Every structure is written in structure tokens, then in C-alpha cells.
Amino acid sequence: MSHRQLLPRDVPVQLINADGKADSDDVYLAASPTALTDGYRSLVVSRRINDQCYALVRQGRLAVYPSSYGQEACQVAAVSVLDDGDWLFPTYRDSVSLMLRGIAPADALTLLRGDWHCGYNPHEFRVAPQSTPLATQLIHAVGFAHAAVLKGEPTVVMALCGDGATSEGDFHEAMNFAAVFHLPVVFFVQNNRFAISVPFSKQSAAESLAHKAAGYGMPGEQVDGNDLAALLAVLGIAVDRARSGGGPTLVEAHTYRMQAHTNADDDTRYRDSGEVQAWAARDPLVRLRKYLRGKNALDDAEETAFAAEADEIATTLRDALNTDVQPDAGELFRHVYATSTPQLDEQWASLQGELERSEDGAKS
Amino acid sequence: MTMLQENSAKVDTGVETMSMAAALNRALADELAADDCVVVFGEDVGALGGVFRVTDGLTGQFGEKRCFDTPVAESGIVGTAVGMAMNGLRPIVEMQFDAFAYPAFEQVVSHVAKMGNRTRGAVRLPIVIRIPYAGGIGGVEHHCDSSEAYYAHTPGLTVVAPSTPQDAYSLLREAIRFPDPVVFLEPKKLYWAKGPVDTSSTAEIGKARVIREGTDATLVAYGTSVPIALEAADAAAAEGRSLQVVDLRTLSPYDDATIDAAVRSTGRAVVIAEAPGFASMASEIAARISERCFSWLEAPVRRVTGFDIPFAPPRLEHFYLPDVDRVLDAVDSLNWDS
Numbered sequence: 001m002s003h004r005q006l007l008p009r010d011v012p013v014q015l016i017n018a019d020g021k022a023d024s025d026d027v028y029l030a031a032s033p034t035a036l037t038d039g040y041r042s043l044v045v046s047r048r049i050n051d052q053c054y055a056l057v058r059q060g061r062l063a064v065y066p067s068s069y070g071q072e073a074c075q076v077a078a079v080s081v082l083d084d085g086d087w088l089f090p091t092y093r094d095s096v097s098l099m100l101r102g103i104a105p106a107d108a109l110t111l112l113r114g115d116w117h118c119g120y121n122p123h124e125f126r127v128a129p130q131s132t133p134l135a136t137q138l139i140h141a142v143g144f145a146h147a148a149v150l151k152g153e154p155t156v157v158m159a160l161c162g163d164g165a166t167s168e169g170d171f172h173e174a175m176n177f178a179a180v181f182h183l184p185v186v187f188f189v190q191n192n193r194f195a196i197s198v199p200f201s202k203q204s205a206a207e208s209l210a211h212k213a214a215g216y217g218m219p220g221e222q223v224d225g226n227d228l229a230a231l232l233a234v235l236g237i238a239v240d241r242a243r244s245g246g247g248p249t250l251v252e253a254h255t256y257r258m259q260a261h262t263n264a265d266d267d268t269r270y271r272d273s274g275e276v277q278a279w280a281a282r283d284p285l286v287r288l289r290k291y292l293r294g295k296n297a298l299d300d301a302e303e304t305a306f307a308a309e310a311d312e313i314a315t316t317l318r319d320a321l322n323t324d325v326q327p328d329a330g331e332l333f334r335h336v337y338a339t340s341t342p343q344l345d346e347q348w349a350s351l352q353g354e355l356e357r358s359e360d361g362a363k364s
Numbered sequence: 365m366t367m368l369q370e371n372s373a374k375v376d377t378g379v380e381t382m383s384m385a386a387a388l389n390r391a392l393a394d395e396l397a398a399d400d401c402v403v404v405f406g407e408d409v410g411a412l413g414g415v416f417r418v419t420d421g422l423t424g425q426f427g428e429k430r431c432f433d434t435p436v437a438e439s440g441i442v443g444t445a446v447g448m449a450m451n452g453l454r455p456i457v458e459m460q461f462d463a464f465a466y467p468a469f470e471q472v473v474s475h476v477a478k479m480g481n482r483t484r485g486a487v488r489l490p491i492v493i494r495i496p497y498a499g500g501i502g503g504v505e506h507h508c509d510s511s512e513a514y515y516a517h518t519p520g521l522t523v524v525a526p527s528t529p530q531d532a533y534s535l536l537r538e539a540i541r542f543p544d545p546v547v548f549l550e551p552k553k554l555y556w557a558k559g560p561v562d563t564s565s566t567a568e569i570g571k572a573r574v575i576r577e578g579t580d581a582t583l584v585a586y587g588t589s590v591p592i593a594l595e596a597a598d599a600a601a602a603e604g605r606s607l608q609v610v611d612l613r614t615l616s617p618y619d620d621a622t623i624d625a626a627v628r629s630t631g632r633a634v635v636i637a638e639a640p641g642f643a644s645m646a647s648e649i650a651a652r653i654s655e656r657c658f659s660w661l662e663a664p665v666r667r668v669t670g671f672d673i674p675f676a677p678p679r680l681e682h683f684y685l686p687d688v689d690r691v692l693d694a695v696d697s698l699n700w701d702s
Contacts, residue, residue, distance in 0.1 A: 118484075122450070124486075140444075142440075143449075143455075180435055335481040336480070
């Protein structure tokens with residue numbers, strides 16, 4: 001394939017515009033209204049989880065929460081296009097995608113609560129641990145896909161990252177490896193315009209990250225990241241290509257982080273509210289709702305049911321995080337090696353001694 | 365017939381004499397044959413057989429799916445090994461030279477070392493990272509470094525450094541079967557040193573070994589410093605001093621029991637390692653001996669190490685590397701009049 005055929009469109013793929021109107025497209029087709037209604041349900045649940053988590057941070061129940069408010073369509077689409085046997089390699093901002101993949105909300109939030117680094121068994125849900133170093137997980141995704149090919153398994157791997165991660169060396173190494181070995185990986189960049197406080201213009205001089213794909217020898221595409229229909233179509237084709245032996249794809253979603261990076265930063269210091277408001281007008285939930293209402297594919301009863309379901313998940317989450325669980329100090333030593341070492345045994349015995357003396361009141 | 369096969373000569377006992385490089389090659393071949401999940405990859409490991417020829421002939425024998433070349437990208441090599449291990453394979457990766465492995469350091473420290481712990485044991489990474497380490501081969505800049513302390517300092521890693529072809533064979537086979545990631549440090553200058561290898565012999569990771577009995581002082585060494593310790597013990601014997609030599613073999617986890625017993629039996633200890641001494645493996649060994657054997661010691665534990673300078677250029681290397689004279693000077697300083 002010539003590198004021109006690998007190039008993305010100059011304008012991001014959009015199937016439903018901000019007014020909820022459908023755009024026709026000769027390559028990408030919007031999913032059926034029924035499928036999109038199901039996607040809308042996931043968006044409502046995801047938005048509610050983001051809101052609830054934001055509140056839990058303020059209440060001191062989560063140590064930190066990197067919100068994906070405004071990016072929910074990306075989260076929903078990334079998970080929706082995967083089969084059960086496929087794998088997801090998420091980042092710290094992708095907590096909602098973990099829950100959409102079936103991980104109990106409280107288990108998905110163990111990392112951000114600070115109870116443990118990863119609160120679920122990756123093999124059970126086919127979800128790798130959330131990566132906080134940038135871009136490192138992209139290479140793991142590539143290795144995972146390579147092993148799948150060597151073993152003759154039809155697994156597709158969805159690797160998520162943000163725009164900041166594309167500046168890291170590991171992003172380059174992952175793209176290059178995947179293309180050289182022609183591996184079934186979909187690299188999905190959620191370009192939300194900021195790496196903490198650094199705007200995209202200072203992150204990359206490239207207009208489009210998706211155009212980088214051609215340089216590696218893989219197809220790239222850019223898509224409106226607030227348009228669930230477009231995301232499902234573009235990611236769906238990339239997954240199909242990967243599964244049928246067509247190799248990797250780089251997809252860049254243009255979206256926006258509506259809230260601060262985490263509770264620890266003040267986004268008024270690095271962007272003006274006008275920009276945020278402009279993006280609010282492109283909200284993924286609002287536009288899909290308008291579209292579905294216009295198609296009579298969504299009624300009041302369904303909206304009420306979706307809201308109730310979201311409330312129920314939020315309540316479960318709140319209850320789980322309001323429960324004080326005493327962490328088990330033995331966990332610190334138990335998992336470092338498959339078989340413990342004499343040094344760790346000694347150190348654990350020493351800590352146990354400290355704890356016992358503490359309980360006896362001899363140690364304050 | 366490949367170079368390595370020429371290097372090995374059958375003898376009647378069933379034990380073959382071969383170089384360490386050949387022993388490592390044999391271990392890789394035996395494990396590739398024993399387990400379909402084992403894969404070997406890195407830069408130049410295929411057609412070339414590795415710059416030190418440790419992977420010689422493996423692609424021909426097992427095919428390109430089992431032993432393959434990758435792009436020149438150390439982080440990518442180690443990072444893909446993480447993903448492969450997550451998906452059930454047992455990857456063995458080659459870092460071409462110790463000082464070229466640093467781009468992979470984030471993957472090693474942040475992911476290879478921590479995955480088992482962060483997933484509460486749900487994801488173990490049975491990866492072997494082979495690194496030719498240390499000097500003594502006249503390599504130019506960035507081709508010789510002693511990076512063992514970086515790895516030994518990292519919880520979750522197991523760090524192995526053999527000193528003989530037999531240990532190289534047995535420990536590499538053990539490392540490949542090990543449930544956790546192993547950083548396998550191959551002493552470059554010993555790649556061509558020959559010795560007997562019994563392919564039915566096993567070695568246990570985590571166990572040091574007394575390789576020479578002695579009663580007056582204990583020399584603790586690993587990897588490239590082991591032959592120096594043995595030579596020093598020979599020289600000391602000629603002067604009437606009986607030196608014991610312990611080969612650490614595994615740097616982390618550390619075998620306190622064997623070292624403690626050895627040092628307590630002699631009451632004196634010298635630690636030999638060619639890395640810079642400051643904040644080093646040698647420092648850790650000396651500190652542990654001092655803490656655990658203080659009542660048995662007749663003299664402070666001495667370290668014989670490289671200087672605290674960037675690794676020396678080839679023509680100055682001999683000024684830098686610990687040698688027999690330095691070891692004997694250290695032994696002489698062990699308070700013999702007490």
C-alpha cells in the first residue's frame with residue numbers, strides 16, 4: 001500500500017454533527033439507532049460515574065481522579081468494538097472504560113483510591129493494569145498482540161493513550177514494532193488538547209497525529225472524538241482490519257478534557273473558560289440524544305431507565321468507597337516475588353513485630 | 365558447523381568442555397526445544413547470532429517465530445517482552461551491551477519489576493533479560509559498564525551473574541523456567557573462557573557457593589571478579605595464607621546464609637567487584653557482613669572495586685579494573701596482628 005493510501009482524511013470523520021444531525025459518508029456508516037441507543041445508555045452511565053468520582057475526590061474518598069468528562073464517547077467506543085477475547089490496554093484516565101468492560105466500579109478505582117495498584121485480575125476481564133507512565137503500555141499491547149499471532153489466536157488489542165503520550169519515545173517504538181511485525185493492534189489516541197497544563201500546540205507541531213501513521217507504514221484516521229457514531233465506525237473498521245490480518249491502525253480522536261487534569265491542578269491557570277464553553281457545545285451526550293430523539297429511537301421511559309441505572313451504579317460506587325477497609329500490611333510483601341525471599345520474610349516479620357507491639361500499647 | 369559447535373568437544377564422562385558463550389547457547393537451545401512458549405529476540409540475534417554469538421544458529425534450528433531480530437529499540441524489546449509474557453509466552457531478550465540497555469530502564473523498573481506485585485500475583489512475568497556486562501574486553505565507550513547495582517536495587521527483579529560455563533548453562537536454564545523476571549548478567553570477558561559443562565546439572569537461583577575452601581579470610585566475588593579472587597587465593601597460598609572464595613552467583617535475592625557462614629568461619633572478608641564502589645553491590649555486601657557477622661570479625665570488611673569514575677577507555681582499562689595485587693593488598697590490611 002502506498003503511503004498516500006495510508007493517510008487519514010484532512011477533516012476528522014463525523015457522522016453526527018453537534019446539532020444532532022446526520023452527515024452522510026461514503027466509507028463509514030453509522031450504527032443502527034438501536035445500537036446507538038445502547039451506546040447512549042453507556043454514555044449516561046459513564047457521565048454519572050465521572051460526576052460521582054469527582055464528588056468522591058472532594059470528599060476525600062479517592063486520592064485522585066483523572067476525569068474523562070467530555071471524553072465518554074471515546075471510552076464507550078473503545079470498549080464497544082472489542083470482542084470478549086480481545087484485550088484493552090488503558091491509561092489512568094480510562095477508568096470508565098474499565099467499568100464498561102465489566103470490572104466492578106470499586107475494583108476499577110482501587111488504584112485511584114490508593115488501596116492497591118491494580119484492583120482486578122487482568123486475565124479475568126482482558127484489561128491490562130492502568131498505566132500511569134505515558135506510552136509504556138503501548139509497547140506491552142504490541143507484545144501481547146505479537147504473542148497472540150505466534151500462538152495463532154484471533155485476539156485484537158486496543159491500546160489507549162492521550163496526546164501527551166505521543167511525545168514519548170515509547171509511542172514511536174510501539175508504532176514501529178507493530179507495523180514491522182504487522183500486528184493486530186489498534187492505537188487509539190484521545191487527543192484532549194492538554195497534557196496536564198501544556199496545550200497541544202506545545203506538545204506537537206503536527207496538525208494531525210493520525211498522519212504519523214503513514215510514516216510507520218500503517219493506516220491512520222482522525223475522527224470527531226465527541227461523536228459516538230463516528231468513533232464506533234472508525235474503530236470498528238480498525239478492529240476488523242486487525243482481526244483479518246491487516247495489521248495495526250492509528251486512530252486519533254479529537255476531543256476535549258472538560259475538567260482539570262486531576263483534582264490537584266487548577267485549569268483556570270492554563271485555559272480560558274470560553275474555550276471550555278465552546279467544547280461544551282459539542283458534548284457527546286447532548287448531540288447523540290438529539291440524534292436519537294429525532295429518529296424516535298429514544299423515549300422518555302428509556303431516558304428515565306438509563307438515569308436510574310446510572311444512579312444505581314453511582315450509589316454502589318459511593319457505598320463501596322464510603323466503607324473503610326483496613327489495608328492488610330502483609331500484601332506489601334506477598335506479591336513482590338512468586339516465592340518470597342529470606343530478606344522479605346525477615347522484613348515482614350519485623351513489621352509484624354512492630355504492629356504487635358503497637359497493639360500492645362508499647363509503641364505509639 | 366557453527367563456531368560454537370566447534371568450541372565444544374565431547375569427552376567420555378558425558379561432560380563437555382565449552383566456552384561460556386557456547387554454554388549459554390546450549391541452554392537457550394535446550395529450553396527452546398523443551399518449551400514451545402520460549403521465544404528469543406533482540407537486535408542481531410537472528411542471522412548474525414548475536415554480537416557475541418550467544419544466539420548462534422537458533423533461528424536456523426527453531427525458525428523465525430522462536431528466535432527473531434527486532435528494530436533497534438531497547439525499550440520496545442523489553443516492553444514487548446512484558447506483553448508477550450502477559451499473553452503466556454516466556455520471552456528471553458538480549459540487550460546488546462550493558463550501556464545500551466538504559467533506554468529500556470523505564471520498562472525494566474516500572475513494569476518488568478512491578479507487574480507481579482501490582483496485580484497481586486495475577487500477572488507474573490517470566491522474562492529473562494540477558495545483558496552482557498562489565499569490562500575487560502577492550503571495548504570502547506558505552507560498550508562496557510557495570511550496571512548491576514541499578515538492577516539489584518530494584519525490588520521484584522532477580523539478578524544473576526554466573527562466572528563459569530557450568531553455572532552459565534545451569535542458571536540460564538533455571539532463569540528461563542523461573543516464574544519471575546530475571547536480569548541475567550553475562551560477564552563479557554568470560555564469554556570465551558572454557559570449562560566443563562554437565563547438561564544434566566542444575567543450579568538454584570538464590571544460592572551462593574563456596575568455590576574454594578580456606579581458613580584465614582573470605583573473598584566474596586561474582587561474575588568477572590571470581591577468576592581474580594581465585595587467582596588471588598592461589599597467590600596467597602604460595603605465601604602461606606589460606607583464602608576462602610565465595611561466588612555469589614545470584615546478586616538478588618542475596619544469600620545471607622552462605623555468606624554469613626563463610627565469613628564467620630574465617631573472621632575476615634574482602635568483597636571484590638569491578639563496578640564503581642560508591643553505593644554499589646560491593647557496598648551492600650560489606651554492610652550486610654558488618655551487620656550480621658560483627659562479633660566474628662577480626663577486621664573491618666574491605667572492598668576492592670573499580671574507581672568512582674565513568675568506565676575507563678580501553679587503553680586505560682587496566683588501571684581501573686581490580687586485579688590480584690589490589691586484592692592481596694586488601695587482604696594484607698585485615699588486621700593480622702590482632
